[in-house]
Amino acid sequence: MTDELTLSVGGRQLSGWSTVRVTRGIEHCPSDFEISLTERYPGEADAFVVQPGDACTVLLGPDLVLTGAIDRVHYALAPYQHTVTVIGRSKCADLVDCSAEWPGMQIAGSDALGIAQKLAQPYAITVSAPGSKGEIVQLFNLMHGETAFEIIERVCRYGALLAYDQPDGSLILSQAAQVVAASGFTEGVNVQSASMATSMDQRYSxxxxxxxxxxxxxxxxxxxxxxxxxxxxxxxxxxxxxxxxxxxxxxxxxxxxxxxxxxxxxxxxSQQLNLVTDSWRDQAGVLWTPNTLVPLSLPTLKCGDEDNKLVWLVTQVTYRRDADGTTAALTIMRPEAFLPIPILQLPTFNDIPANPGIGDPWGNEVRR
CATH class of the missing domain: 3.30.1920 (Phage tail proteins - 2 layer sandwich fold)
Structure with a gap:
């Protein structure tokens, strides 16, 4: 399979980029890309003229990886060289950048999915929650200046959910996945380089x-x-x-x-594995994807072996192609690192039952 990056803008399919970088992650919202083309002959880059703000999609081979817009375009000129660089992000960039729009700035009686859908509606972004929709939020106050994504992250804590974007530009609310990739990473087989960072300074007995x-x-x-x-x-x-x-x-x-x-x-x-492999895909031909479990056998790094493979979570993937070839850089961590914090909401007056003989919420006698 030929993994050529194709940028689709205004009905044009632009490929043949000299350098490619696309990054996706469960803690990297929005997904983003940076691609460039250096002219090999005069006028070659003319067909690659795009404008900031243009809607676009990015494909790696046949697979859609990003739907969004172009943020910036750089043109560079030097003797015998003309370079065009295009930078963009997924549609969820508007949730991250823009202030939340909510009449009255107060939320009552809605779950995380419902809140996220209302906050995303002004930006034409769809939101899904394949599993849990999160607990009902009885009363939630928004603060002026907060972005939509900051609020979504806050309400997701009540429902033990993670929030990140999808290749089609939508937002997904999900827990750490239990899906295991068709293959993992084995020292001496498909690992170009790897480093393991372990720490003790943030752990306590x-x-x-x-x-x-x-x-x-x-x-x-x-x-x-x-x-x-x-x-x-x-x-x-x-x-x-x-x-x-x-x-x-x-x-x-x-x-x-x-x-x-x-x-x-x-x-x-306290443990983070950074790894570079020579393919964007696993053995089944599926792109390495954030929020996917992968088996690990890296005995030199004390990170599993053939007899006792560790199964950790892919948290971020960067697909890259440049003068050094085609690589994928992955950040991989233990699944426990992404367990959402347990939180209970404060009870409101509607949550407190009226119990005859006991009184109102302050303990006063209720006269009937």
Missing amino acids: VYLCFQQSLEVMNDVGEGGNLQAMATDEGVPRHRSRDIISESPTGGRDFAQKRATWEANRRIGR
């Missing part, structure tokens, strides 16, 4: 999560000072970290989940 109630009118008993603990046996010396839970409700069980999440996420983030 003990995590103590404190849950502090916001109740000021009633006696909450033990609920006002709950504590839970999680440990990381991989830390060789005593290092303690105190955490104040973002949610003042949920009890000891929730505080325990919050402490365990902190430990697992820091373990996951």
Whole structure:
């Protein structure tokens, strides 16, 4: 299969680019590209004239990888050389760049999918959630100056979701995937270069999560000072970290989940594999894709071997072609690094039942 990059603009299919870079990732929204052409003979670049703001699509071989618009065009002139460089991003760039538009700046009674769809509607961007749509947000205040994507990321935390763009320019709300690629990476087979960064400075041996109630009118008993603990046996010396839970409700069980999440996420983030391979595709001919699990056998880097392969998550892919050839650079991490933070919403008055004999939310007698 010939993996030629094709830029489609205004009905024209432009290929033959000298250098190519396309980057996609679950923490890299929007996806972006930078491509350039150097004239081999006078007038060759004339057909590649495009304008900033032009809608475009980018294909690698037959596969669509980006739908968006051109941000910038650079023209360079030197003796015996004329270069055109085109830079662009996916449609979700408007969500990242632009301020949120929402009448009244207050959200009530909607889930993460519904909120994201309303925020994306002014920019003609579709939003999907193949699995969970997220919990219902009872009351959510927007702040002037926030971008649409900042708000979407915030509400996604309530539903334990990740938000990133798709090749068709849409936004997807998803959890870390369980899909395994047809092949992985094996030292001496399909790995040109690789580096493993491991760290201990952001890990702790003990995590103590404190849950502090916001109740000021009633006696909450033990609920006002709950504590839970999680440990990381991989830390060789005593290092303690105190955490104040973002949610003042949920009890000891929730505080325990919050402490365990902190430990697992820091373990996951303490190891990052950066790898370069000589193909944009796996053995089945599928492009390496973010949010896909891949088996790893890199014994020199202490990252799995043939008898005990590790299965980690592809978090970012950069497809590249230049004078050094065709490569794909991948960032790969442990799946635990992308477990969304557990959060409970504060109850609103509509959530508090009226219990005869107990009274209103402040403990006053209810007269009937």
